[in-house]
Amino acid sequence: MNTVSERKKQVINTAEQLFSQRGYLATSVRDLAQALGMEASSLYSHVKSKEDLLWTIADRSAAEFFRRVRPIAQENTQSKEKLTQMIVVHTSVIAENIDAAAVFLREWKHLSEPRLSEFTLKRTEYEKIFRKVIREGVEENLFRHYDYGFSARTILSAINWTHTWYLPDGELTATQIGENLAEFLLNGLIRNF
Amino acid sequence: MNTVSERKKQVINTAEQLFSQRGYLATSVRDLAQALGMEASSLYSHVKSKEDLLWTIADRSAAEFFRRVRPIAQENTQSKEKLTQMIVVHTSVIAENIDAAAVFLREWKHLSEPRLSEFTLKRTEYEKIFRKVIREGVEENLFRHYDYGFSARTILSAINWTHTWYLPDGELTATQIGENLAEFLLNGLIRNF
DNA sequence: ATATTTCCCTAACAAATGTTAGGTAGCACC
DNA sequence: GGTGCTACCTAACATTTGTTAGGGAAATAT
Numbered sequence: 001m002n003t004v005s006e007r008k009k010q011v012i013n014t015a016e017q018l019f020s021q022r023g024y025l026a027t028s029v030r031d032l033a034q035a036l037g038m039e040a041s042s043l044y045s046h047v048k049s050k051e052d053l054l055w056t057i058a059d060r061s062a063a064e065f066f067r068r069v070r071p072i073a074q075e076n077t078q079s080k081e082k083l084t085q086m087i088v089v090h091t092s093v094i095a096e097n098i099d100a101a102a103v104f105l106r107e108w109k110h111l112s113e114p115r116l117s118e119f120t121l122k123r124t125e126y127e128k129i130f131r132k133v134i135r136e137g138v139e140e141n142l143f144r145h146y147d148y149g150f151s152a153r154t155i156l157s158a159i160n161w162t163h164t165w166y167l168p169d170g171e172l173t174a175t176q177i178g179e180n181l182a183e184f185l186l187n188g189l190i191r192n193f
Numbered sequence: 194m195n196t197v198s199e200r201k202k203q204v205i206n207t208a209e210q211l212f213s214q215r216g217y218l219a220t221s222v223r224d225l226a227q228a229l230g231m232e233a234s235s236l237y238s239h240v241k242s243k244e245d246l247l248w249t250i251a252d253r254s255a256a257e258f259f260r261r262v263r264p265i266a267q268e269n270t271q272s273k274e275k276l277t278q279m280i281v282v283h284t285s286v287i288a289e290n291i292d293a294a295a296v297f298l299r300e301w302k303h304l305s306e307p308r309l310s311e312f313t314l315k316r317t318e319y320e321k322i323f324r325k326v327i328r329e330g331v332e333e334n335l336f337r338h339y340d341y342g343f344s345a346r347t348i349l350s351a352i353n354w355t356h357t358w359y360l361p362d363g364e365l366t367a368t369q370i371g372e373n374l375a376e377f378l379l380n381g382l383i384r385n386f
Numbered sequence: 387a388t389a390t391t392t393c394c395c396t397a398a399c400a401a402a403t404g405t406t407a408g409g410t411a412g413c414a415c416c
Numbered sequence: 417g418g419t420g421c422t423a424c425c426t427a428a429c430a431t432t433t434g435t436t437a438g439g440g441a442a443a444t445a446t
Contacts, residue, residue: 023218023302025216025219026303080383083382109216134382137382142383143382143383144376144377144380144381146373151377151382153358154377154378155382157353157354158347158350158351160350160354161346161350161353180343183337184337184347184381185382186381186382186383187337187381188337188377188378188380188383189276189330189337189344189348190380190381
């Protein structure tokens with residue numbers, strides 16, 4: 001019963017694009033309807049409310065990050081390898097779902113309670129995955145020791161911002177960008193001799 | 194003739210706070226007026242339009258980043274020292290003007306033309322300051338070579354995100370956070386032996 | 387053939403939006 | 417004592433907002 005009709009998928013897709021490009025508040029229900037070639041009220045055959053759409057998009061995007069990144073953190077390999085892979089894959093998730101990711105990263109603030117709290121909780125959960133691997137690396141004496149939250153947030157910030165300039169048809173593939181990011185963040189800008 | 198009345202300063206200040214906390218579009222003129230203890234229409238004695246407020250805040254914030262960071266880039270010291278200082282000072286500007294910086298970083302998208310273009314131009318200008326110092330470091334064979342835009346954006350993203358979690362009364366001062374960031378970004382997470 | 391479901395419509399709603407018009411009370415200055 | 421300025425007011429405006437009510441046509445299922 002959790003199947004989503006084809007038309008509803010189109011609605012969600014279009015919403016992702018518009019929310020991502022213009023922002024959630026700057027996108028009216030009428031804008032969205034027009035982009036779909038229907039009247040505003042017709043949207044309500046597919047969706048309970050505008051905020052429901054925002055929630056759907058944000059929640060799915062969150063789920064995708066968990067689905068792809070968590071398994072890596074649980075592997076039994078070196079923390080350096082794991083963190084590298086996590087950075088690469090996180091970058092890929094952004095690149096492959098660029099609009100949804102933008103909504104996930106920027107528009108979640110417009111959720112109202114209790115979903116807002118639920119969402120921020122998930123975000124913290126996700127950050128913890130990174131913290132844990134970083135802690136492992138520190139305990140192996142491989143990573144420098146900063147506050148774990150600080151390290152995790154710094155890394156995630158650097159990756160997340162790619163959503164503002166990543167071009168699907170640019171020179172670099174998402175994986176290449178991810179690999180560059182991983183190298184940059186793990187080794188720093190300064191060369192070691 | 195460029196003096197700003199005391200009351201107008203209060204208006205701008207309050208707008209900074211509200212735009213930063215709730216977002217530009219989510220803050221109505223009536224919200225702002227209420228926070229100032231006046232009626233919505235009274236705001237227009239001080240300000241031409243709501244968007245004018247946004248512009249004022251964003252433009253001033255931009256000016257402050259230029260004013261504080263550009264001189265460092267022009268110093269005649271080692272690129273490593275310069276970049277470190279630029280990271281520290283950029284972090285301080287955010288911390289010292291946390292609301293204005295948040296508006297500068299997140300809400301500028303709601304400017305309309307021609308100011309939108311003017312603003313994005315300034316942003317690119319600012320990024321170039323970082324690019325130049327990074328290029329210097331690469332040419333001195335001190336920094337690793339990535340695309341200069343990539344390096345600049347990665348560094349700036351990591352710093353800029355601090356605006357979401359920086360607490361004026363937290364454990365770390367802005368300068369300490371900046372120094373940590375500089376060390377992290379220049380040396381990487383991995384220890385060198 | 388009938389019933390149900392899917393998908394969309396027109397029309398309307400109350401509320402909120404940014405902004406303008408026009409006015410008033412208090413103050414400073416000549 | 418009049419002039420002008422500052423800082424606010426009430427009232428109203430045209431639009432836009434998200435959403436609901438109620439219905440209709442076409443496809444699908446029974």
